[in-house]
Amino acid sequence: MSNFEIVTRTDFSDVTYLLEVRHPLLARAARPGQFVIVMATEHGERIPLTIADFDRDKGTITLVIQAVGKTTREMQQNCHVGDSLYAMVGPMGVPSPIGHAKKVLCVGGGLGVAPMFPQARAFQDAGAYVIGVIGFRNKDLVFWDDKFKTVCDEVIVCTDDGSAGVKGTVAEGIRLAIEKHPDIDECVAIGPPIMMKGSAEATRPHKIRTMVSLNPLMVDGTGMCGGCRVKIGNEIKFACVDGPDFDGHLVDFDDLMARLKRFTAEERMALEHWNDTCRLMKQADELAAANARNDPEHY
Amino acid sequence: MAAKKKTIRTIPQARTPMREQDPKVRARNFSEVSLGYGLDEALVEADRCLQCPDQPCVRGCPVGIDIPAFIQKIVEKHHHGAYDIITDTNLLPSICGRVCPQENQCEGVCTVGDTLEPVAIGRLERFVGDMAIKEGWANIPYIESSGHKVGIVGAGPAGMACAADMAKAGCDVTVYEAFHQPGGVLKYGIPDFRLPNEVIDAELDKLKQLGIKFECNTLVGRLFTIEQMVTELGFHAVFIGTGAGYPSFMGIPGESLNGVLSANELLTRCNLMRARDYPNFDTPLKPGKHVAVIGAGNTAMDALRVSLRLGALSVHCVYRRSKTEAPARKEEIHHAGEEGVDFNWLSSPVEILGDDNKTVRALRCVRMELGEPDESGRRRPVVIPGSEFELETDMVVFAIGTNANPIIGQTSKLKLNKRGYIATDENLATSIAGVYAGGDIVTGAATVIEAMGAGRKAARGMKAYLGLRDTESVYDADPAGMRFGIPRGEHGFARLRLA
Numbered sequence: 001m002s003n004f005e006i007v008t009r010t011d012f013s014d015v016t017y018l019l020e021v022r023h024p025l026l027a028r029a030a031r032p033g034q035f036v037i038v039m040a041t042e043h044g045e046r047i048p049l050t051i052a053d054f055d056r057d058k059g060t061i062t063l064v065i066q067a068v069g070k071t072t073r074e075m076q077q078n079c080h081v082g083d084s085l086y087a088m089v090g091p092m093g094v095p096s097p098i099g100h101a102k103k104v105l106c107v108g109g110g111l112g113v114a115p116m117f118p119q120a121r122a123f124q125d126a127g128a129y130v131i132g133v134i135g136f137r138n139k140d141l142v143f144w145d146d147k148f149k150t151v152c153d154e155v156i157v158c159t160d161d162g163s164a165g166v167k168g169t170v171a172e173g174i175r176l177a178i179e180k181h182p183d184i185d186e187c188v189a190i191g192p193p194i195m196m197k198g199s200a201e202a203t204r205p206h207k208i209r210t211m212v213s214l215n216p217l218m219v220d221g222t223g224m225c226g227g228c229r230v231k232i233g234n235e236i237k238f239a240c241v242d243g244p245d246f247d248g249h250l251v252d253f254d255d256l257m258a259r260l261k262r263f264t265a266e267e268r269m270a271l272e273h274w275n276d277t278c279r280l281m282k283q284a285d286e287l288a289a290a291n292a293r294n295d296p297e298h299y
Numbered sequence: 300m301a302a303k304k305k306t307i308r309t310i311p312q313a314r315t316p317m318r319e320q321d322p323k324v325r326a327r328n329f330s331e332v333s334l335g336y337g338l339d340e341a342l343v344e345a346d347r348c349l350q351c352p353d354q355p356c357v358r359g360c361p362v363g364i365d366i367p368a369f370i371q372k373i374v375e376k377h378h379h380g381a382y383d384i385i386t387d388t389n390l391l392p393s394i395c396g397r398v399c400p401q402e403n404q405c406e407g408v409c410t411v412g413d414t415l416e417p418v419a420i421g422r423l424e425r426f427v428g429d430m431a432i433k434e435g436w437a438n439i440p441y442i443e444s445s446g447h448k449v450g451i452v453g454a455g456p457a458g459m460a461c462a463a464d465m466a467k468a469g470c471d472v473t474v475y476e477a478f479h480q481p482g483g484v485l486k487y488g489i490p491d492f493r494l495p496n497e498v499i500d501a502e503l504d505k506l507k508q509l510g511i512k513f514e515c516n517t518l519v520g521r522l523f524t525i526e527q528m529v530t531e532l533g534f535h536a537v538f539i540g541t542g543a544g545y546p547s548f549m550g551i552p553g554e555s556l557n558g559v560l561s562a563n564e565l566l567t568r569c570n571l572m573r574a575r576d577y578p579n580f581d582t583p584l585k586p587g588k589h590v591a592v593i594g595a596g597n598t599a600m601d602a603l604r605v606s607l608r609l610g611a612l613s614v615h616c617v618y619r620r621s622k623t624e625a626p627a628r629k630e631e632i633h634h635a636g637e638e639g640v641d642f643n644w645l646s647s648p649v650e651i652l653g654d655d656n657k658t659v660r661a662l663r664c665v666r667m668e669l670g671e672p673d674e675s676g677r678r679r680p681v682v683i684p685g686s687e688f689e690l691e692t693d694m695v696v697f698a699i700g701t702n703a704n705p706i707i708g709q710t711s712k713l714k715l716n717k718r719g720y721i722a723t724d725e726n727l728a729t730s731i732a733g734v735y736a737g738g739d740i741v742t743g744a745a746t747v748i749e750a751m752g753a754g755r756k757a758a759r760g761m762k763a764y765l766g767l768r769d770t771e772s773v774y775d776a777d778p779a780g781m782r783f784g785i786p787r788g789e790h791g792f793a794r795l796r797l798a
Contacts, residue, residue: 026522029521029522034521043573043580043581044580044581045580045581046479046572071581087479087515087516088516089477089478089479089517090518090521091518091521091522092521094709219567219582220477220478220487220567221477222704223706224487224545224546224563224704225546225561225563225564225567226545226560226561226563226564227560229548236555238545241545241705241706241709258555259555259557259657261656262557263583263585265585266577266578267583269578270577270578270581270583273578
């Protein structure tokens with residue numbers, strides 16, 4: 001039933017990897033800012049992943065994933081070219097509005113660099129002057145800086161420790177960009193909540209409209225469960241069907257970050273449980289291999 | 300065999316009870332609460348039917364099952380015959396026997412019910428349906444293709460019912476479902492102890508045998524639009540049965556605390572995603588130890604009873620009106636009470652209190668009293684001043700209904716009504732020619748059987764639109780014992796001829 005074949009896999013670092021999955025209909029329908037929900041196995045959970053790129057000619061979509069929890073680590077270990085995902089549904093969410101901004105700041109932090117890419121490209125296609133600001137913890141984690149250069153007029157790379165590009169967070173990059181270009185009329189920021197909060201704070205004094213892409217916990221992704229509700233100004237919105245893009249100056253990031261911690265204990269338990277299982281499996285394999293060596297009759 | 304005429308005095312006087320799991324035991328497991336009739340019990344209960352000539356039960360059934368005829372077959376111990384009669388009009392007897400509100404339908408008008416308790420028609424239907432599953436019976440009619448392609452959006456009860464009727468009319472039917480499994484609310488919402496998954500899968504299998512194709516992982520609206528289904532994908536008619544699905548919250552302080560969730564989320568995590576088997580299944584749930592569920596409908600009862608089975612020490616139902624006004628089926632409230640649910644009638648939540656970790660610690664409520672009747676005819680609850688009280692709780696579940704799901708509206712030009720539901724005419728036709736809609740996405744939250752009824756009603760409209768002769772009118776014209784002009788005994792299937 002499931003025929004969501006993985007056609008490319010690239011590892012950017014120990015924790016970050018890219019999967020290109022065949023789904024021609026989805027590649028045709030996808031727009032920047034949308035996401036998919038993936039189940040790696042039949043027993044898996046449904047995890048939302050922002051679409052990092054889509055290729056309508058090849059009929060594929062690209063996902064960039066960070067191995068942080070049980071599911072994403074298991075996928076890192078088990079998803080190879082030729083394998084299939086159990087389920088993938090999308091594109092979900094309202095596509096990002098690509099307006100008529102003349103000068104746009106496209107800010108990506110960590111894993112958020114990936115979903116930022118199709119938006120930067122869309123802005124460039126719409127004729128805007130695009131300034132890319134991409135931030136990482138250190139130079140080993142940097143990816144897609146060359147890809148960004150093909151769709152941006154300027155790219156500022158920031159690293160927390162200064163091992164590549166500008167030293168500091170993306171907020172520092174935003175500050176430099178605004179200093180040089182006071183006429184920036186729109187900013188889009190995608191990344192971890194704390195980074196999007198920092199970006200929204202950096203643009204707030206300059207009154208630059210800032211859109212952020214929120215990543216709360218979800219189950220179905222179709223508005224049915226309400227697990228992804230977020231506070232936007234005085235309103236409650238469901239990120240899956242009302243978003244995921246919202247005005248960064250109205251988002252209650254503290255609320256979002258508290259809600260992301262909802263299953264911390266369970267997630268830790270799942271990861272430990274999985275690590276234990278993996279270790280036992282490995283031991284069993286080693287034992288079987290040793291037995292096979294000692295016993296020539298055993299095959 | 301000349302049977303003596305039955306009278307109200309000669310039939311077994313008491314309704315045959317259905318065996319149930321002991322409340323104390325079942326409150327901690329997910330196995331089905333009601334165990335169903337055995338052969339003997341079914342025989343005794345079937346004997347209670349008077350075979351009265353005016354058959355009010357048939358008129359009381361939304362799909363018009365020939366109830367006295369199938370009950371007579373049980374009396375004759377010809378169970379396959381009973382199954383044949385039910386499946387002439389209803390493909391899903393195991394589901395309907397369990398979730399139909401029979402007290403308002405067939406059993407509500409039963410002649411025996413005028414004097415004694417009515418015949419347990421639903422339990423007998425379930426008995427026949429379950430036996431068919433166990434024995435592997437399936438009545439798959441010979442279907443002549445009409446050459447029409449029909450697309451159904453949503454594999455829940457409305458979509459399933461519509462798909463079955465359209466497939467029997469010879470259409471090539473494809474059902475699209477956003478989740479990874481078909482079934483809709485039957486799978487994600489109604490818990491296993493009320494409707495086991497094996498029953499749903501068995502009934503879905505029958506739909507597949509009719510030639511219906513299920514395409515899961517397909518979010519219609521976003522992957523392709525309703526308009527594209529008609530223009531590019533070549534569907535001659537489309538039915539939308541996506542359900543309501545956009546849960547309501549009250550807007551009281553503290554709703555974004557961790558531990559506050561909708562009943563839909565709790566039930567989906569537990570039922571469809573199998574969070575109760577965590578960590579063997581990956582979806583987490585963090586079950587509450589002391590759970591408060593707000594609302595008193597069937598969904599609220601499911602949430603309460605699921606919480607008990609997940610190991611909660613106490614579960615509280617909080618409802619602002621009294622037990623009389625509670626919208627849940629009486630049997631559900633009764634079952635929940637037996638299992639240990641604490642009902643707080645005439646209580647309304649005002650605030651959810653949290654601890655330093657932004658996690659729920661208590662629910663603050665006020666007591667209500669009933670005042671004058673409001674526009675719905677129910678007495679309006681009024682706050683009693685100074686009656687605040689707190690319930691210690693670490694999980695608060697909202698089961699107070701749903702709003703219209705926005706996806707289809709966002710992605711099509713379909714006309715919506717003021718509340719955001721799809722606008723239809725009396726035949727369930729929407730503003731786009733050939734596109735029909737029914738179930739919760741038209742009416743707002745309702746019951747499974749009402750959704751099935753809407754699916755079948757839309758199917759009648761779609762058949763008329765496609766110029767197909769309605770098989771039901773063919774059936775109505777046939778003399779008793781005949782089906783489409785052929786006596787039943789001569790063949791094991793029904794032949795559908797289309798004009």
